[in-house]
Structure formats: structure tokens, C-alpha cells
Amino acid sequence: MQEGEAVGLVDVLAALGNGVLLLVQNIAMSFYNFGYAVTHPALWLDWSDKQAIMRFVYYGGSVEFFFVVFTAFLLLTLVGLLWRPAMWGSVRVLEGFANTVGRFFAWAGLLMVLQQILIVFVQRIFARPDIAIGLGIPLQMDISWFAEELKLYNAMVVTLCVAYAFVQGAHVRVDLFYSVVSYRTKRIIDMIGALIFMMPMAVLVWMYGWFFLWRHLIVPKPSASDQLDRLLMKSRALRWNVETIGFSPNGFNGYFLFKILLCAFAGMVFLHAIAVFYRAFLEFREGPESENKFLDKDSLGEGEEAYEGAH
Template identity: 25%
Template structure:
């Protein structure tokens, strides 16, 4: 297996593990939202901390799910032309799209959100609601983290596309095996 594919598989493992964790986050989010509804409409009560926890989990699922969506192919793609392309052309589209669009976008998000998250960490920002959860700075830190995980998964996609391109080109550029030379016995007609 090529080093490119080994690296891609390692990054895919990270995306799969994140996706599994986010599945549990989604279950917790559904259960907590059900508890909020039960408290509000069934018991005439409520909890701002529970509502904040649903928002925090939703943010975590959305931001950290970006890389998992790319890994599973659940991201937005204009499939009108892509699905009809040959594997080689798909690899070109994936490689160029990753280099021209995805990685620069990830860099833009990471650079743009770094100050936003750092300012929140500097004051240890908490919820503006009375009784809300502390740790808004952790939630804001998910933005540059999401950009980083998405960029890593983008690198895995790029590695896979490059391996596909090298495999196709390698097959055409590899010298052919020399024609079988007749043995000495065949040469003399035995």
C-alpha cells in the first residue's frame, strides 16, 4: 500500500472515531431536548443549563461533523457531471477541488476564527443567561478545530485522489514486460 493511502487511512480513522462520538452527542442532545420539553410543558419548570447543553451539543455535532460528512461523502457536491465521469476525471476534480477550494476555505475559517476564540478564552466567556452553562469559550474553540479536522480530512481525500491518479498513470507508464525469449532448447527445435 502506498504511503499516501496509509496516511489517508489514518486520517479516515480519525473521522470515523469522531463520527461515532458525534452519534452519541446526537443521542444526548435528543434526550436533553426531550427533558427540556417535559420540564416546560409537563412540569411547568425549566432549566437554562439544560437548554444551553442542547445548544452546545448541537454546535459540537455540526462543527465536528464537517470532516465526517466529507469522509462519508455526505457533503454538498454538484453530482450532475461528477457521477458520469471516469475514475481518473473524478480524481482530478477531487484533487483540484481540494487544493483550490477546500483547503483555502479551511485556512480562511481557521485564521478568521482564531482571534474570535482567543478573545473568548482570554475572558473565560460564560453564558449571558442567568443559570446558563459556563464554557462558551470551549464552544467557540470548535470553530478553528472544525477547520482543522476538515482540512485533515481534505488531505486524506487529496491523498486518495493523487494515489488514484498515480495508479492510472503508473499503469500506462510502466514498461511492459519483455516478450518471453525462447529457451535454448526451443531455439534448436527440441
């Protein structure tokens, strides 16, 4: 029995050693992969070459790309640990990016309401089956096209405003435990949540969403299990086949845009997870006086403070 346990322990240690070695190798190779991609942009950005398209598809969801991003995160974290203002600068840039994108695409909610009002007026009052919008070259589509397009505006708000809502504190938090713990414990929970939940979730959504997107843009359809050499072989028969099928004959036919938004959502969540981790770490180190430091939160104006944060 003891001999079997010893053999099992050796196997576990060997597996851990191999895992650490593989991690170090991939981190080391990420410098080469990034440098090669930057110095040879035509190999993946010259889309007049079908092989370049397939390389772009492969590397966008590849292990190599993941470790380039992961290594960049490690280097940025190391710089921030050595020089704290750099980490605060990263927080301000990432939160500023989330706020800028969110504040812009939040207007899609207003656009959605206005378009719905237009649809009701045109369909019920003017009894028209279509709407023509444009100057010189009008965009004339059936009413059902504009009605189904409302889902795109809703998707914009959901996917591109998620990080903005997190910065503003408008996300839903289960406070049964979080609200009663100490200041530093909250910061630890935020750091663990960013590393264990936000980042892995964003990576998984990106990996599945990336190939899900391209399977609706080109044929032959790429697969997440395809190696680069197989995709390069498929590139001989590559052609664009952008998804334009709607749920109804005259309905909205730009559903490939939802796949793009899915990848954008994953990217926004991953970047903001870095900001959450950095802010929590810095507030943990500097104490309660640094809480919400440099935080750019929206305000309803003077006299409306009682309503802020009530959402």
C-alpha cells in the same frame, strides 16, 4: 507602448521572483522554528508564565506555524510519491481519525434528543424551573440553561462530524458536472478541490477563529495584526477572562466552547483535505480497481444495502 509593456513584464517577473524566494525562505525557516519549539517547550507551554501564553496565542495563528504545517505536508507528499504504501498509510490514518472522531461525537445528536425530552417532562409535567444532575455535587441550572445548551450538541455534530460525513459520502455534492465525467477526471476534480478550496478555506477559518477564540479567553485582547513583541508587552497585564455571558440571564454561559469547536472544525477539514488529495491521486495513478480502496464505510447490516448511500 512597447517600452511600458517591457517594464511591466520586468516588474511582474521581479514580483514572482521575490514571491518564490520568500516561499523558499519560509520553508527553510520552518525546520528551525519547529526544532526550536520542540526543544524549548517551556517558552510556549508553561502557562504559569504570562509571556508563554502570549507566545502560544501568537504562534497558533502565525505565518511561522502555517509554514511548519505546509512543509510537513510537502515532506509527507514527497515520501508518498517515492513510496506509495506510505501515502496509502496516510490516507488510512487520516480517514480513520475522521471516522473515530465523527462516530464518537455523532452520539451528541442522541444526547440532544434525550435532553430535549427531559426538558419537556420537567417543565411541562413536573412544573420545575430547573434541573439538577449529578452525583454528590449536583449540577443545578435553570431550564433555559439546558435548553440553550442544546445548541452546543448541534455544533459538535456539525463541526466534528464533517470529515466523518465526507468519508462516508454523506456530504452534499452538486453532480451536474461531476457525475457525467470519466473516472480519472473525477479524481482530478477531487485533487483540485482539496488544494484550491478545502485547504485555503480551512486555513482562513483557522486564522480568524484562533484569535476570535482567544479574544474571549484573555485580556488584553490579542489581535491578528499584533506582532510577537507587542503581544509580549501586553502580557504584563494579562489575566484570564473566559466568556461566561449568555443570551438570557439564566441561559447557557459556555459560549467560548463554540469558538473552540470552530478551530477544531478548521483543523478537521484541513487534515481531511490531505486525505482527499492523497486518495484522489492514488486512485488516479492506480486506476478504477483502486476506487474506495481501504475505505471504512458504515453499513446498516445485511439486507439493508438498498438504503445505504440514499442519504
